[in-house]
Amino acid sequence: MRIEEVDRALAELRGLPALAPDAVRSERTRARCRAAMARRASPPRELTDWRTRAERLLATAVVGALSALYLAGIVYEAIKVYGVPRA
Amino acid sequence: MTCMDRESELALVARLRAGDPAAFDLVFDEFNPRLFNFLARLSRRRDVAEDLLEETWLRFVAQMPRFRSDTSIGAWLFTVARNLHVSYRRSRLIEDSHAAGLLGLWPCGSIAASPFESALASETGRRLENALAALPVVYREALLLIGVEGLRPAEAAAVCGISPEAMRQRLSRARALIARALEDPKHPALTRLEEVTT
Numbered sequence: 001m002r003i004e005e006v007d008r009a010l011a012e013l014r015g016l017p018a019l020a021p022d023a024v025r026s027e028r029t030r031a032r033c034r035a036a037m038a039r040r041a042s043p044p045r046e047l048t049d050w051r052t053r054a055e056r057l058l059a060t061a062v063v064g065a066l067s068a069l070y071l072a073g074i075v076y077e078a079i080k081v082y083g084v085p086r087a
Numbered sequence: 088m089t090c091m092d093r094e095s096e097l098a099l100v101a102r103l104r105a106g107d108p109a110a111f112d113l114v115f116d117e118f119n120p121r122l123f124n125f126l127a128r129l130s131r132r133r134d135v136a137e138d139l140l141e142e143t144w145l146r147f148v149a150q151m152p153r154f155r156s157d158t159s160i161g162a163w164l165f166t167v168a169r170n171l172h173v174s175y176r177r178s179r180l181i182e183d184s185h186a187a188g189l190l191g192l193w194p195c196g197s198i199a200a201s202p203f204e205s206a207l208a209s210e211t212g213r214r215l216e217n218a219l220a221a222l223p224v225v226y227r228e229a230l231l232l233i234g235v236e237g238l239r240p241a242e243a244a245a246v247c248g249i250s251p252e253a254m255r256q257r258l259s260r261a262r263a264l265i266a267r268a269l270e271d272p273k274h275p276a277l278t279r280l281e282e283v284t285t
Contacts, residue, residue, distance in 0.1 A: 013235050021119060025141070032141075033145065033147070034108055036148045
């Protein structure tokens with residue numbers, strides 16, 4: 001086959017029939033993408049994020065304070081029993 | 088590479104970055120069939136092409152807010168689709184010599200003749216499809232991107248992550264391979280493919 005014929009054949013590549021994706025699945029994909037975009041854009045989500053962050057911060061603070069109190073109690077009891085340690 | 092001019096594309100990118108659903112729909116309608124064609128002919132399997140197509144769009148949406156203002160939408164999409172196919176091939180260790188049948192690309196049970204079936208009626212079309220499918224994947228993707236999708240060689244090189252010179256060499260080699268395959272109907276690659284498809 002001559003190179004011109006090959007080039008003509010390659011030009012026919014553009015004329016190959018278009019393969020159609022499954023329409024139902026394509027629409028499902030589009031819907032998933034749009035849902036992802038909506039989730040990212042919606043203000044309630046930001047509010048929820050803010051609340052979640054605040055709740056986490058509060059929980060951490062409470063647990064930290066209680067832990068510190070417990071540790072202080074142990075140190076206090078230890079000093080009461082053994083006295084102040086000498087260097 | 089796309090129906091839209093560069094100015095319209097940049098405006099579209101700005102809308103995508105802002106999360107405009109209508110802009111997304113425009114891009115989806117323009118590129119969904121083209122990406123499917125590319126992936127289906129690259130992977131030679133309809134189910135794989137559908138999976139990779141969906142993953143491409145999900146990545147597109149995830150990355151949209153981080154697009155640069157000069158992002159080329161088509162190049163971005165074809166790059167991701169091509170990379171997903173590379174990952175798929177690596178994970179499944181697919182060998183080119185074990186080509187899946189082209190007939191598997193089309194849904195079964197269609198009453199009317201599909202465009203593909205019409206093309207099969209054409210001897211040249213059938214041989215061209217077979218020759219294309221039988222090419223090693225690096226040459227096939229070069230032909231698909233430039234010959235079918237109409238990307239410029241430099242754009243196709245960027246999609247494949249190679250230099251424009253390397254892409255020119257691949258294209259030249261692909262032309263030679265397809266010429267040999269078209270010249271000799273009993274070319275080993277085509278014979279193997281016929282065994283699968285008939």
